[in-house]
Amino acid sequence: MIPKETVQKILDTARVEEVVGDFVTLRKRGADLWACCPFHGEKTPSFHVIPSKGQYYCFGCHKGGSAVGFIMDYEHLSYVEALRYLARKYNIEIVEKEETAEDIANRQRNESLLLVSEYASNFFKEQLKTEEGRAVGLEYFHSRGLTDATIEKYGLGWAPSSRHALSDAAKAAGYKDEYLLETGLCATYEPDNSLHDRFYDRVVFPIHSMSGRVIAFGARTLKSKEAGKPYAKYVNSKESDIYVKNKSLYGIWFAKNEMARKDKCYLVEGYLDVLSMHQLGITNVVASSGTALTEGQIGLIKRFTQNVTIMYDGDSAGIHAALRGIDMFLREGMNVKVVLIPDGDDPDSYSRKHSLAEVEEFLAGAEMDFVDFKSSLLMKDTAKDPLKRAEMINDIADTIADIPDAVKRSVYVDFLSDKFEIRRDILDERIGATRSKRLIEEKKAADRERERRQN
Ligand SMILES: [Zn+2]
Structure with a gap:
């Protein structure tokens, strides 16, 4: 633990213009310093630092605060981690207290x-x-x-x-x-x-x-x-x-600031997918390489953005992994989209064959909502078979049932209802039934777990 007096010393010593100035080029205008905001993309500066008040503020995205707050926001650190960072910067020794042997x-x-x-x-x-x-x-x-x-x-x-x-x-x-x-x-x-x-x-x-x-x-x-x-x-x-494998993502250190700034994360499969896309200039990309996607990894992404686009190969293994990922992200309340790379390419080979502008254009156009993604997959062999078509719609409805937020669920129900010309109340009924079934299952599992612990 950091003793109180040391915390105060760090807060007194850290100069907001010096701390911010390590990351952003500040220009003097009057008594204040100005820069293009590091938190939201912009071409004319609306981010300014007021040394006399020890504060910074952005008129564009309304982020603002002290030197510690800036480090917490910019480096995505906790309060204590930010204090330690500043102590290192200003050579302030932290004599930890109450640490056991x-x-x-x-x-x-x-x-x-x-x-x-x-x-x-x-x-x-x-x-x-x-x-x-x-x-x-x-x-x-x-x-x-x-x-x-x-x-x-x-x-x-x-x-x-x-x-x-x-x-x-x-x-x-x-x-x-x-x-x-x-x-x-x-x-x-x-x-x-x-x-x-x-x-x-x-x-x-x-x-x-x-x-x-x-x-x-x-x-x-x-x-x-x-x-x-x-x-x-x-x-x-x-x-x-x-x-800890299921709490690590390849590339997170290099991607995290851009993930927060763009408010979006691309999830790919391999090391080379990350490296090629970063090299091309798309740096909000991480990989779950080495493991199938885990809840711990989703938690890491969630610290920076709610929006994730799964970008896998268009082969059957890639599609299977994408389907699994969709359900997991939705259950965590995140917004998920999918891009399948065409013609036997993967994100790595595709990035190497195209310019940054081409890849960006492709991503913007190829990004599919999960309802579109699932239906495009299932539609291939269900178009003429009414029974299979019904199964597919039920399957998509069950995925929507995973979304924790009621408003979001409702938006997707509208979407699905329009797309397949199914009455809303029928979809609502299915989703309601699926949700209560899952709640009962979860409750049973929790009860079993409690019993197991008591014994
Ligand atoms: Zn801003």
Whole structure:
């Protein structure tokens, strides 16, 4: 915990114009400073900073507040996190109070795990400069259209083919076996329990936390499958105290500000989808790579925007994943749209074949509401069969039943009613029945859970 006096010292020391000035170019006009607002897109400045009052305010989007408030909004940090940020900026020491010995040990342990991950990330980056790294790793990234600037920015790297390149280097640099094992960077192998690298002979994609620290890695082999040999195209870090898979999204650190600014998030499947779209200039893109979409990941997106567009391949696996995603986002009360990439392309290959303007135009035009998406899928084989048509409408109505907000539900019922010329009251009846059925199921499940706990 930060002691009260230290909080006051941080608040007294932080100058709003200096704090904002780290992120925005401010120009003096009269006693105030002006800039184009970092929170909403604009061409003429309506964002101004009033040093004498220690405040900032935007006449366009009406965001305003103090230096701490700015950091909370801009960096999406909690109050305490923002205070810590400012303390670092102004070299104010925080002497934590009332931390138990266990708290301290945990904090130090987590920091050690983060430090060894950072070391590994730098190691893999450096390996791109070796002969092997250049010939295989760098060659691969270039062949996928990634520029050196992108490779550098996203920290892409090469894990050498030797099975203990990283462990040897890390140990020589003073990192403990314990942390190399806990982060899953290394594992011990029989018969002598020696330390071996988890990632070798692969290109490496570091995964960043919400605050920009490296917490894990995804690594892809460039070898093709050989008969009789075990084969995994991707290997990912195992879970640890710093890496919880279902609460991480690839690209979130680089995407979060733009997600908030555009009030929209594109969800794609793979590392390369994120990288190619970011490189093209569309940076509000993240991937759930490595896992099927989870509620924890949806929670992360929700911190920045309520609007998500699922952008998957148009193949059957992509469609299946999109359908599952739609239901999950709707249940969380979010607004969800879908874009299917045509003709065997994925977001990565599509972004590489087209200009920014073309991709933006495509996205704007191809974005489908979930009702349209579901009906276009189901319509293909149901057009002439009245029974199947009824099943499809019921299926869409059941999806609408997942939406928590009554007004939104009602808007979708109107939409569905118009689209298929079905009377509203019939749809309402179906949705009402589905909702009460689900409520009863949920209540039963909760009761069972309570009983289980009591026993
Ligand atoms: Zn604004």
